[in-house]
Amino acid sequence: MTTTALDRIDIKILNELQQNASLSNVELAALVNLSPSPCLARVRKLEKLGVIDRRIAILDAALLGIGVTAFIQIKLEKQVQESLENFTRSIDRLSQVMECYLITGDSDYLLRVMASDIEDLEDLIVNKISRIPGVSSIRSNLALKRISHKTVLPIDANKPVKVKVCNSSARHMDRPANRRYDSSVQASVDGQMRSEALHHLSHGAAGP
Template sequence: MDKTDQAILYELQLDGRISNQELASKVNLSPSPCLRRVKQLEERGIIRGYTALVDNEKYGLPITVFVRVELVRHSAEVVKKFEQEVSAARNVLECFVMTGRADYLLKVVVKDLHDYEHFVRNTLQRMDNIASIDTSFAYGVVKHANALPNTL
């Protein structure tokens, strides 16, 4: 990947609906080579897809919760089952495997505290092999970036 590819990716991350003509102009290419590069980035899996960014609050899920989960055991079976169950949980937007005390960090969205309680009681606590659940509520956002930084 070169600087032009990174410039294309940056612009697409800022506006995934940008026309090829406008994208080509922003990255100093003619339209045909620009479109060819975008297609190559898609084929190589660097561009995984396109999506709409939705406002959580206006959607009705204004509360973001970070949940640290520690497992009782770490066998391949336990880990696989936990990861499958978390992947199926609709309120979990992201799940990271962590170093340190917690094994996983979940980013969860809910409509209110009652909804979070329901999520814990009916989703998390029903999963096997969870040793602990530690919760932090986000009460503000300082920065949320959609574009990866240029590295070249």
């Protein structure tokens, strides 16, 4: 594995694309004070390095009727490799799971999930997550209001950035088999939601 340094122009390109990935090459080149040809060459280099993973469209979840965000803590019966791998494969199949983290502390995993309504969330917890083999407890909390949410990584053009470069096949091996979801897809909670659900949900295999 080797490293390659990104200069100020590279970082400017990355910051502009983080703000608006739909920029044409001509528009991007003008923003970073380059001519189109060298700008395109830099973008292709950043893509080849894996720094630019992909470009996506950020959807408005509320307009699409996806109005519930919840954070779910999950504990497994045993922290053995087979259980961890089985849980990961099962979670990857659930489209409502936007992010999944293996964490320290009392729980093993933290999920951020999105659902159309409380009934949809309940179905996800009771009929899908709780039925994954090895799950011993589930604790879930609803987000009442999104206070802050960012998708732009804090890279500073005034600080040197070095990228660890590995071959493309190794880079892809580290990625989950199923498609990943952008963390920016999140909506505010429906104000008409049942009040008893706004504080805490605990279903099925819920523990203390």
